[in-house]
Amino acid sequence: MAEPVRVRRLADQEGQKLQQIVRRGSTSSVRYRRAMMLLASAGGNRVPVIAQLVQADGDTVRDVIHRFNEIGLACLDPQWAGGRPRLLSPDDESFVIQTATTRPTKLGQPFTRWSIRKLAAYLRKVHGRVVRIGREALRGLLARRGVTFQRTKTWKESPDPDRDAKLDRIEEVLDRFPARVFAFDEFGPLGIRPTAGSGWVAAGHPQRHPATYHRTHGIRYFHGCYSVGDDTLWGVNRRRKGAANTLAALRSIRAARPDSAPI
16 A cells, blocks of 8 residues: 655754744745645645645645655745746846846945845946846746845744654654544634724824723633544633643643554
8 A cells, every 4th residue: 555645754944934924925826825735734634635625636735745855945936937038147147146146335326225226227227237027027037036125133943852753763663553542732822902093083082092001801721632533623711721621621621532553
């Protein structure tokens, strides 16, 4: 029997990037759907379940997973052929990328970072080499070459020397005993947050909403449980996060296996 198709083990940065795309959304529906496929596969879901989740064909899901296992996150941006032929040579494209990744002040420009408009204008008037490219074509070229607008960030990786061994054990349990695998998490505090609106109001007397710290109806915590084998999610909202409520949620997981089998 052939082994089920699934993504390889995600690196910490890969998992964070995929979660960021899914949580914050993306301007590209292709990136969003492909990120959902990869995260769902990393969570232990099979291809038919993923295909139903993203409303895609099973072969499409398999192709995306295989492509990710080969080239990583680059599979989020497929290189489809067709359309108008390129007007820039590969040498011109390399020059554009080199310019975009160079600090503008080093090129004699009176600003510290490029915008699409400023970069396109500079490429049209650079001495000795004129590259004529529109803003959208420039944005597409940067995306194809993996150049994005970024801010300096920090990240954390697990320092546990037994990390790989523990992940191997988790994957073994997911494959051999899916009916005994459960997930539990707490989420909160949840509260009603005012949303700013707009309208015509007498000058000097606008209507005000209270700030978010005025919790007139209190807050809630959600205790969620998930059965991997049954693909079943349940949970309950609580007014507090106390140990008693957490223990009650864990007992509901224990009750889901009345045969007292290990979980």
